[in-house]
Structures are given as C-alpha cells and as structure tokens.
Amino acid sequence: MRLLVVEDNKETLEFLTTALRKDKFAVDSAVDGEKGLYLAEVNNYDLIILDNNLPIKNGLEVCSNLRENGSHTPILLISVKSKYSDKVDLLEAGADDYLTKPFSYKELLARIKAILRRPPITQSLFLRAGDLVLNTSSYEVWRGTKKIYLTGKEFSLLELLIKNKGNVVSRGMILEHVWDAECDPFSKTIETHILNLRKKIDTPKKKFIISVPGRGYKIA
Amino acid sequence: MRLLVVEDNKETLEFLTTALRKDKFAVDSAVDGEKGLYLAEVNNYDLIILDNNLPIKNGLEVCSNLRENGSHTPILLISVKSKYSDKVDLLEAGADDYLTKPFSYKELLARIKAILRRPPITQSLFLRAGDLVLNTSSYEVWRGTKKIYLTGKEFSLLELLIKNKGNVVSRGMILEHVWDAECDPFSKTIETHILNLRKKIDTPKKKFIISVPGRGYKIA
DNA sequence: GAGATATCTTAAAAAATTATTAAAATTATG
DNA sequence: CATAATTTTAATAATTTTTTAAGATATCTC
Numbered sequence: 001m002r003l004l005v006v007e008d009n010k011e012t013l014e015f016l017t018t019a020l021r022k023d024k025f026a027v028d029s030a031v032d033g034e035k036g037l038y039l040a041e042v043n044n045y046d047l048i049i050l051d052n053n054l055p056i057k058n059g060l061e062v063c064s065n066l067r068e069n070g071s072h073t074p075i076l077l078i079s080v081k082s083k084y085s086d087k088v089d090l091l092e093a094g095a096d097d098y099l100t101k102p103f104s105y106k107e108l109l110a111r112i113k114a115i116l117r118r119p120p121i122t123q124s125l126f127l128r129a130g131d132l133v134l135n136t137s138s139y140e141v142w143r144g145t146k147k148i149y150l151t152g153k154e155f156s157l158l159e160l161l162i163k164n165k166g167n168v169v170s171r172g173m174i175l176e177h178v179w180d181a182e183c184d185p186f187s188k189t190i191e192t193h194i195l196n197l198r199k200k201i202d203t204p205k206k207k208f209i210i211s212v213p214g215r216g217y218k219i220a
Numbered sequence: 221m222r223l224l225v226v227e228d229n230k231e232t233l234e235f236l237t238t239a240l241r242k243d244k245f246a247v248d249s250a251v252d253g254e255k256g257l258y259l260a261e262v263n264n265y266d267l268i269i270l271d272n273n274l275p276i277k278n279g280l281e282v283c284s285n286l287r288e289n290g291s292h293t294p295i296l297l298i299s300v301k302s303k304y305s306d307k308v309d310l311l312e313a314g315a316d317d318y319l320t321k322p323f324s325y326k327e328l329l330a331r332i333k334a335i336l337r338r339p340p341i342t343q344s345l346f347l348r349a350g351d352l353v354l355n356t357s358s359y360e361v362w363r364g365t366k367k368i369y370l371t372g373k374e375f376s377l378l379e380l381l382i383k384n385k386g387n388v389v390s391r392g393m394i395l396e397h398v399w400d401a402e403c404d405p406f407s408k409t410i411e412t413h414i415l416n417l418r419k420k421i422d423t424p425k426k427k428f429i430i431s432v433p434g435r436g437y438k439i440a
Numbered sequence: 441g442a443g444a445t446a447t448c449t450t451a452a453a454a455a456a457t458t459a460t461t462a463a464a465a466t467t468a469t470g
Numbered sequence: 471c472a473t474a475a476t477t478t479t480a481a482t483a484a485t486t487t488t489t490t491a492a493g494a495t496a497t498c499t500c
Contacts (some may be wrong), residue, residue: 073325091330160372167357176264177222180246189478214372409489
C-alpha cells in the first residue's frame with residue numbers, strides 16, 4: 001500500500017512518515033498543497049492523507065482539484081475545527097473521511113485501514129457525454145459553455161441515461177429508477193420527458209438521446 | 221435515482237422523504253423491517269436507507285436477509301450507538317456505509333451521493349460470428365467496421381441464431397424464442413425476417429444465414 | 441423429370457411504437 | 471393563498487416495424 005502524506009509541519013510529517021513506514025506502508029510526502037497535488041496526479045496512491053491547513057493550496061482545494069481531474073484516490077483529510085458544516089464541506093469536496101486535530105496515531109491508523117477496506121469509489125461528481133456535463137452535486141448542466149436548466153425529473157432521467165451511456169435503458173428501467181412506486185406504467189410521461197429533454201439538450205448538429213424502438217433509449 | 225427509506229418514526233420518515241424528493245430522488249418508504257425487506261426484494265432500488273432500530277425486523281437483520289438472497293443493492297444504515305464493534309457489525313452484515321444519530325440532512329445527502337458515485341455493474345455482452353458482432357446491451361450490430369441497423373425482431377432473430385451458432389435452429393424454436401404465443405405458425409413472417417436480415421448482413425462474398433430445407437436455419 | 445412442398449422475393453397493408461401538442465393536475469414558491 | 475413551475479394525462483400525428491399476401495424460385499420425392 002502506497003500513501004501520500006501532505007503536511008506542512010515538518011515535525012509531524014517526519015513522525016507520520018516514519019511511523020507509517022514501520023507499519024509497512026510505502027510513504028511519499030509533500031509540504032504544501034501544490035506539491036501534494038502534483039505528486040497525487042503523477043503517482044497512483046492507495047490513499048492520500050491531507051492536512052487541511054496547508055500553504056499555497058489548502059487541503060480542501062487539493063481535494064476538489066483532484067476530483068475535478070477525475071481522480072478517485074481515497075483521501076483522508078485532517079482538519080483543526082470540527083464544526084458540523086466543516087465536515088460536510090470536506091465530504092462534499094470529495095474526501096472519503098476526516099480526522100480532527102488533535103488525534104492519536106492509533107486513531108489515524110484505524111481510519112486508514114477502514115478506508116483501505118472500503119470498496120473503491122470510482123466515479124467523480126461529474127457525469128459527461130460529449131460536451132454535455134452534469135454536476136450531480138449542484139445539479140447544474142452545461143452544454144459546452146452554455147448552461148442548461150433542467151427540471152428535477154429531466155435531470156434524473158438524463159442522469160440515468162448518462163450513467164448507462166452506450167447501453168440501451170428500457171422504459172421499465174427508467175420507471176424503476178426515475179419514478180417511484182406510484183407511477184402508472186402505461187402513461188406517456190416518459191415520452192413527454194424525453195421530448196422535453198431533447199428540446200433542451202439537442203442541437204441540429206447533434207442528437208444525444210437515441211430511440212431504440214421496442215427496447216428503450218440510449219445515449220451514444 | 222430511486223431510494224427506499226425504512227424508518228419507524230413517522231415524523232423522521234416524512235421529513236426524509238420530502239427532503240430527498242426535493243433533491244431529485246424517487247423515494248419509496250416503509251415503516252418496519254418486514255415491509256422494508258418486501259419492497260427491497262420486489263423493486264430494484266439504487267440505494268436503501270435503513271434505520272437500525274426498527275419494529276419486527278431490525279436494520280441489521282434486513283441487511284443480512286437481503287445479502288443472503290443475493291441482493292447487491294447498496295445499503296446505508298443509520299444507528300444510534302457509535303461503538304466501534306457496532307460499526308463493524310453493520311459493515312459485516314453487508315451495509316455499505318453507516319451514519320450515527322444524530323446526523324444532519326446535509327451529512328446524509330453527502331453519504332448517499334458518495335455511495336451512488338460508485339459505478340453500476342454493467343457488463344456489456346458481445347456475441348460474435350465471424351466479423352459480425354452484436355452488443356446485446358447497446359443493441360448495436362457491426363459487420364467488421366460497418367455499423368448495421370437492425371429492427372427489434374431482426375436483432376432477436378440474429379441473436380438466437382448466433383447463440384446456436386453451428387447448429388440448426390428450427391422454425392418451431394424460432395417462433396418460441398422470438399415471437400410470443402399469439403403468432404400464426406403458418407404465416408411466412410419468419411421467412412420475411414430472414415430475408416430482411418440477409419439483405420442487411422450478407423455480402424456477395426459471405427452468406428451468414430444458411431437455409432437447411434425441412435429443418436430450419438443456421439449460422440456457420 | 442413432374443408434381444408437390446418448401447423457401448425466397450416483392451410490395452403493400454396493418455399494427456405497434458414513438459413523437460408531438462396542448463391542456464389539466466399537481467407541486468413548489470413567494 | 472395566489473402565482474409560477476413542474477409533472478402528468480390525453481388526444482392525435484408521424485414514423486417505424488411487423489405481418490400479410492401473392493407470385494417466383496428452388497428443393498425434395500417418387
């Protein structure tokens with residue numbers, strides 16, 4: 001298991017590095033956010049331990065940057081404060097877990113092992129299909145540089161189609177994943193939503209949603 | 221994305237259901253473990269949110285039961301206590317993540333999204349015969365580098381023939397697998413479809429579908 | 441090889457599916 | 471509580487797919 005530790009306090013960094021190596025991890029280190037981000041992008045770590053309070057780029061920024069660039073490497077963030085909103089920010093930015101200072105080495109080790117035991121999270125916040133980008137956290141949709149406004153059902157429908165990009169999604173699957181139990185399976189509501197979606201995301205040049213008669217819809 | 225929320229406290233359930241619907245989820249709900257388990261087995265949810273402290277069957281039991289029955293639906297367990305051993309139990313029972321009460325809605329949402337960010341298991345299945353390739357999840361058909369457009373019945377027919385590659389498939393078998401019970405067995409619709417298929421996939425060089433008079437059709 | 445049976449071909453009718461429009465019902469929002 | 475936005479329903483149009491029908495061709499049996 002190869003870890004990256006990013007921490008500006010040299011004593012702490014020294015201590016962590018030697019301790020983790022004793023515990024049989026391969027450890028790289030960096031002393032600021034920029035260097036950390038560089039190492040994280042160049043190498044393929046099993047886990048990144050990030051102090052939030054870092055020079056140049058703080059932990060949260062490093063975290064967001066990595067996730068935006070499509071990295072799924074687990075991140076354990078270490079922050080000083082422990083306010084509720086803080087924790088949520090960390091998780092939203094793409095951190096997998098957090099630890100608040102002060103912490104014991106034993107505690108850190110337990111967290112590291114817990115994260116490494118989890119099945120890897122491998123999708124970013126963004127879903128893409130061509131120049132269409134959905135942010136599944138803010139619910140914003142962009143077509144190239146143009147922002148598109150979708151309703152809730154439209155977003156969910158597009159999200160499902162893009163998650164299954166390339167594969168045909170049957171009406172049954174659509175009903176199952178976008179609507180709840182109280183939806184009439186014979187209604188034409190899917191067709192109507194597909195139509196409205198197409199009006200919003202298609203251009204004369206490019207048609208995103210393809211009908212596959214008798215089977216369902218797909219995105220190329 | 222469709223969720224199931226199982227929670228016996230009606231106020232909490234009401235709150236969660238409306239909040240999650242606002243966040244664009246399709247939400248079903250149940251008030252005890254037994255009903256929850258039933259819904260979970262009947263429907264195909266993207267995620268199940270389970271309170272651990274439930275009447276009739278507790279969350280842990282529901283979780284184990286589902287896993288025993290081969291379900292892989294992600295489960296987020298909500299428990300009161302936060303002892304280490306408890307958490308381990310939850311994860312061992314097959315939960316994908318846990319949250320301890322009290323929790324903020326924002327925190328719950330962050331966890332849900334983290335879980336749903338994991339990629340769906342969609343293995344696309346390819347069928348081949350010579351340079352003819354069928355993708356049974358995108359319903360695309362390629363003849364070498366050339367894309368071929370088949371109708372639904374044509375695809376099903378070709379699929380059946382390729383699955384029995386080398387063997388003769390009788391008209392009876394074709395009727396049984398590609399058509400439903402209400403098809404006139406004396407009609408010439410099979411012949412017509414075979415013909416249309418041949419027009420689309422055969423080339424002067426190579427004939428794919430071979431007629432075996434009195435027996436049926438086969439692919440070499 | 442002739443008659444019988446089965447298969448191939450063509451084209452058009454029928455059926456099924458999907459797209460479109462508009463309005464009603466529902467739900468959110470100030 | 472009224473207004474606006476969203477979602478659903480319903481009715482119709484357009485399109486695609488499937489089936490039917492009828493004549494031509496091939497294959498098999500005797």
